[in-house]
Amino acid sequence: MQLDPRSLIAMAGFMSAMMAVVLLFMRRNYPPNIRGLDYWAAAPVLWLVSAVLFGSRGELPQSLTVVLANQALLLGAAVYYIGSRRFLGHGGGWALWGSVAVASTLVHIWLTYVTPSYALRVAIFSLLMTVLYGAHLRFLLRHGDKGFPIRLVQVVLALHILVLLTRFASVLVGRAGSDIMEPSPFQTAYVGAYVLTVLMLSIGAILLATDRVRTELEHLATHDSLTQTLNRRAVMQLCQEELDRARRYGHGPSIMMLDLDNFKAVNDTHGHQHGDAVLVHFAACTKSALRSEDRLGRYGGEEFLVLLPDTDAPAAHHVAQRIHALLQAGHPLDCQLSIGVTSWQGQTDTLDAMLARADAALYQAKKRGRNQTCAG
Numbered sequence: 001m002q003l004d005p006r007s008l009i010a011m012a013g014f015m016s017a018m019m020a021v022v023l024l025f026m027r028r029n030y031p032p033n034i035r036g037l038d039y040w041a042a043a044p045v046l047w048l049v050s051a052v053l054f055g056s057r058g059e060l061p062q063s064l065t066v067v068l069a070n071q072a073l074l075l076g077a078a079v080y081y082i083g084s085r086r087f088l089g090h091g092g093g094w095a096l097w098g099s100v101a102v103a104s105t106l107v108h109i110w111l112t113y114v115t116p117s118y119a120l121r122v123a124i125f126s127l128l129m130t131v132l133y134g135a136h137l138r139f140l141l142r143h144g145d146k147g148f149p150i151r152l153v154q155v156v157l158a159l160h161i162l163v164l165l166t167r168f169a170s171v172l173v174g175r176a177g178s179d180i181m182e183p184s185p186f187q188t189a190y191v192g193a194y195v196l197t198v199l200m201l202s203i204g205a206i207l208l209a210t211d212r213v214r215t216e217l218e219h220l221a222t223h224d225s226l227t228q229t230l231n232r233r234a235v236m237q238l239c240q241e242e243l244d245r246a247r248r249y250g251h252g253p254s255i256m257m258l259d260l261d262n263f264k265a266v267n268d269t270h271g272h273q274h275g276d277a278v279l280v281h282f283a284a285c286t287k288s289a290l291r292s293e294d295r296l297g298r299y300g301g302e303e304f305l306v307l308l309p310d311t312d313a314p315a316a317h318h319v320a321q322r323i324h325a326l327l328q329a330g331h332p333l334d335c336q337l338s339i340g341v342t343s344w345q346g347q348t349d350t351l352d353a354m355l356a357r358a359d360a361a362l363y364q365a366k367k368r369g370r371n372q373t374c375a376g
């Protein structure tokens, strides 16, 4: 099969249309907090317009098939970049790329009607797209994570920058050709790379959004929505995994059960909303008293569980004292709490046994007058 530029441009149009449908569907159905999807969906729509206009060269006026076609392509890339910025929680981007698009339109009008030059048009357009993709790549390298979808988009952008620079170099050595529709191997390779880029950038956007939804669902399934601590199932699972590890390596964790004192009175006196705010404050304070590998989970109501991996009894007691102190710092939402703490007792110890000891120690702390820690 002979892949001439016109067939490849038709293919780019077809792929853009397919990708636009998928991304528009995602934009409609994904949670609105997945930002950037509307821009990512608009990009293939613009690329579709661009492909239709490029493909109509010879049948429609040059204002459409050259000037507008190139601008739609450039604008699609700019809109895609703004989508990435929104997705990663950044604003801006419009002023710069709006001016670039306007400048590029004027240059294209000039080089099409006033002093026609295909080579100069190719050179300027390649440079503008290089700058645009370069800014996008730099942004993703600075602000993106190391996950596969971000890496994919980065690689696609980097490869396309190479293609654009090669195209720019071809102008310098006088081998730009005289029209994009020339069935030369070079034009075919350029348009082919463009088709792949359109496809892979859209796939990148789909993977990024899907991965974000998966992460958010995972968070919802494992965290308490009020305090953003782990929920009971998640913290229990981590405790069990820690005990399995302890059996293998011989170093065990400590577990603390924390219960806010007289919390019913807090609710009854100041209202349920104030009670909620106290719980949120308590969770934030407690987290700040813990190391990054420690885990805080809501065991139920106003009762919480802390897992302290590889921690002996004196160290656990020290952490408990730090929590008591942090919650007596004079903040309006400060509260008092009782803590039952227990440490791993060796190979035969189980999670159920540890929880029972922590619970009994907590009961002791309540019985002895609250606002203190007891060990079990």
Ligand SMILES: Nc1nc2c(ncn2[C@@H]2O[C@H](COP(=O)(O)OP(=O)(O)OP(=O)(O)O)[C@@H](O)[C@H]2O)c(=O)[nH]1
Residues within 6 Å of the ligand: 226, 259, 260, 261, 262, 263, 264, 265, 267, 271, 272, 273, 274, 275, 276, 279, 300, 301, 302, 366, 370
């Ligand atoms: N505001 C708020 N209150 C909650 C939440 N979950 C549980 N509670 C309240 O926590 C209170 C717990 O009361 P109790 O079990 O009697 O314990 P207490 O008043 O803290 O007394 P001691 O534990 O003996 O010190 C109840 O009034 C629950 O309604 C919540 O998510 N938000």
